[in-house]
Each structure stands twice: as structure tokens, then as C-alpha cells.
Amino acid sequence: MPPMNFWQKLPKPFFVLAPMANVTDSVFRTLFAKYGKPDVTWTEFVSADGLVSPGREKLLVDLKYSPKERPIVAQLFTGKPEAMKKAAALAAMLGFDGLDINMGCPDRSVEKQGGGAAHIREPENAFKVIQAAREGVQIGIEASKFKKGHVVPVSVKTRLGYNRVDMEWLKELLELHLPALTVHLRTRKEMSDVPAHWELMPEIVKLRNEISPETLIIGNGDVMSMEEAREKAGKYGCDGVMIGRGIFGKPWFFEKEPKDRTPAERLAIMVEHTKLFEKTFGGKKGRDGTVGRGIKNFAVMKKHFKAYVNGWDGAKELRAKLMEAESAAEVSKIVKKWLVANKQ
Numbered sequence: 001m002p003p004m005n006f007w008q009k010l011p012k013p014f015f016v017l018a019p020m021a022n023v024t025d026s027v028f029r030t031l032f033a034k035y036g037k038p039d040v041t042w043t044e045f046v047s048a049d050g051l052v053s054p055g056r057e058k059l060l061v062d063l064k065y066s067p068k069e070r071p072i073v074a075q076l077f078t079g080k081p082e083a084m085k086k087a088a089a090l091a092a093m094l095g096f097d098g099l100d101i102n103m104g105c106p107d108r109s110v111e112k113q114g115g116g117a118a119h120i121r122e123p124e125n126a127f128k129v130i131q132a133a134r135e136g137v138q139i140g141i142e143a144s145k146f147k148k149g150h151v152v153p154v155s156v157k158t159r160l161g162y163n164r165v166d167m168e169w170l171k172e173l174l175e176l177h178l179p180a181l182t183v184h185l186r187t188r189k190e191m192s193d194v195p196a197h198w199e200l201m202p203e204i205v206k207l208r209n210e211i212s213p214e215t216l217i218i219g220n221g222d223v224m225s226m227e228e229a230r231e232k233a234g235k236y237g238c239d240g241v242m243i244g245r246g247i248f249g250k251p252w253f254f255e256k257e258p259k260d261r262t263p264a265e266r267l268a269i270m271v272e273h274t275k276l277f278e279k280t281f282g283g284k285k286g287r288d289g290t291v292g293r294g295i296k297n298f299a300v301m302k303k304h305f306k307a308y309v310n311g312w313d314g315a316k317e318l319r320a321k322l323m324e325a326e327s328a329a330e331v332s333k334i335v336k337k338w339l340v341a342n343k344q
Helices: 026-035 057-063 081-093 108-112 123-143 167-174 198-211 226-236 263-281 298-308 315-322 328-341
Strands: 014-017 041-047 072-077 098-103 154-159 180-184 216-220 240-243
Touching: 014 041, 026 041, 026 263, 041 057, 072 081, 081 098, 081 123, 098 123, 098 180, 123 154, 123 167, 154 167, 167 180, 167 198, 180 198, 198 216, 198 226, 216 226, 226 240, 263 298, 263 328, 298 315, 315 328
Parallel strands: 014 240, 041 072, 072 098, 098 154, 154 180, 180 216, 216 240
Antiparallel strands: none
16 A cells, blocks of 8 residues: 555545745645644745756745645746656655645746646646656655655646636546646636636536545635525535635635734734844845845735735824835834824
């Protein structure tokens, strides 16, 4: 019998964190591990081409993780099998519990590289990339010092189709007997402009049952709460649910016993998030007092400010001030002033 991979040990239904560039970085994931850990964590999606290039050091920060995030899956994208093979070996050597291939991202820059949703239009190459990933993780395992029996399963995240719903595409993926298949329930053409087609999930599950019963099916799209995630899993029959936009401003999203956060509590976590972001990714201050360029631009935090600060009187005005902040110290000062003025 082959050794079990982590997918086979998960409870059902299970709930996972979506991979989102410049959102689910190691800092944000650290907060999830602390306040509400998902059953499976994904990294940001990372270019396999970049990881095998001379400038790969800049991308390795996107594959940084802590043991508290396990099981953790590295998500990579590329249209080049050889690049995937080498990057997959690297991911295995870094100790990831799984590798996921992005075959659904609609970003034009990703598609131009043959990655993301471009695979839906080039299935033969997609299958070569999957096979290359499988070979790569095995090379990485053999080159690493992990205990005997360590496995790094290769899964896929995709969409319903490119310009139309394409069940043949999903059928062909299932014929590869993946350990898990995540389906964003929209086509590439639909982007996120229409409601996710959860009504098609039973058909996908039926297809899975006929072709590859061992493959776990994860649904993705328009899930904004754990209550809704559980309801969708029960109603439509998928094994797991992936949450993307619903987690913005809520690193406690997956907590086992949900509770409301007051504005003061939300702001405290936001400040914690900001300080950790600056400490991890920020530039160092020089003798002249100026701050050098960091690994990630501080402006990345502004999308988080919008998510944390909403839903109460005065939130709009506070958000406006936070959008002008350029450091964690400024954010902390603005928040303290607001808390005092509003007697929080």
C-alpha cells in the first residue's frame, strides 16, 4: 500500500484558505494560524518560471511558511513542463505537504506565460505540466532529508471552462486521478462578474464518482461565512470548500466557535497585522531617517485596511486616514487617536 497523503486524513467537509497573490502572504497566514486555522492552507500563487530563474530569491519569500500552518500547499503556475518539474522539486525540498497547480487564474500576465486559465485551452500541455510536477516532487523528496514515506501530492485548481462550461475539461482532469481538484465555479470569461454556479457541483461530484472516486472535490466561489460554507458542502455534496474574498479582514474566519469582534478588537488585530507585515517585508530605516524599499510595498496593506475597517459609524472616515498612512507607526497612531475620540 502506498503511504497516505494528508488529503486522505482530512475530516469532511473541510474548509481551506484560497491562494491569492499579495493577500495570503506568510504574514496574513500567520494570523490565521493564530486566530482561526483552516483545515488546509495555501500559499500565494507563485511563478514556477521565476523560481527557476536567476532572480528566484525575490520569489522565495512567497514560499515562506511556519509549521503552525500545516498542512500547507504551495501553489505554482507555468506553461512550461520543465520549469514546473524544477520548481516542484524545490517545493518538495522546502517541506510542503502538497503542491497545487494553478489552472484557473484569469490574469492576462499569467495566461501569457501559458499558466492559469490558459491551460483550459491547451489541455495536452496542461497534462504534461501535471506529470512534470509529479516527477519533480519525487526528485525533491529523494534529494531531501525527510522521513521515509514522505509524499507530496499534486492537486489542481481550475475553473468550469474558458468561454463556456466545459465538463470535458474536468473529466480529463479527473482521469488523471488527482488527490484533490478545486473548481472555481465560474468560467474564465465570467471572471467574478456573475454568481458562482454552485448548481453544477452535483454534476461534477457525479462525474468524480464515475471516474475517480478517490479524488476530493473542493468548491470555490461566493462563500462569505463558515455557515454558508457548511451549507454549500451539505447541499451540493462537495468534500471541501475553498474561501477567497470572504476572508478579507477576517483572520478569525475559520475559528471553531465564531464570535463577533468589536471595532476595537478588529482594529487591534489590524495593527498587529500591519506591524508584522512591516517587520517581515518592510525596508530598513537608514541613518538619515528614510526607509528603503522593502520586499513588499507597504501599499499592499491598504486593501486589508479597507476590509478590516467597515460596518460601523465612523469607519469611512477612519479608512480615509489609514489610506494615507505609510508605516505601521502611523497606522498605530491613527487607530489610538480614533479609539480615544470614540471612547472605545
